[in-house]
Amino acid sequence: MSEIKWSEIEDKIARRAFDIAYERETLALIEGVRAKASAIAKLDDLWHLNDILSSKRYEIDGKYDYSHASLIFTFAGLLQEKWINLDELEGINPDKIAKIAALSRMQ
């Protein structure tokens, strides 16, 4: 996939969709943590929150990779998890969109 070229306009659309997905996922995570934290009653709940945060940190660090070489896979993952939808990729070459959609269904 590393040979796939992204035009300037595609890059702009991709960057925007990527940033939107990141915003959505981080906002959902922050809201989830706030809700969990307000329900903490004992020490085990704290350590459970600690485990969730460690795991999410690792996951998010790995997931949001904007290199062109991995962008098709990145978007397939974000589409599969519903952090973006196909409409938000409109303007990107249909071959790329088809690859993203196909990969998102395989994961």
Next chain:
Amino acid sequence: MSEIKWSEIEDKIARRAFDIAYERETLALIEGVRAKASAIAKLDDLWHLNDILSSKRYEIDGKYDYSHASLIFTFAGLLQEKWINLDELEGINPDKIAKIAALSRMQ
């Protein structure tokens, strides 16, 4: 310190003081985390909370050691951090109390 003997009555007083300290510290931690969590605005705040939790987990796991061999040191630490006060150790042999108090001032 491992040769220090704890009588049954001393053990009862010590266990109670130990449990009270644990309750106080964990309650303070839970309240602190709830307050921090409600103020989380961005992802970095989440990871900062994650770091605090990881560090506190390690600290608390190590600190609350109720073996008789380390109890003098355990209480010295809890006294120094004000999770217990000397009154709560009343009934324990004055030599032990003096050791605990002296050690708490050295830490």
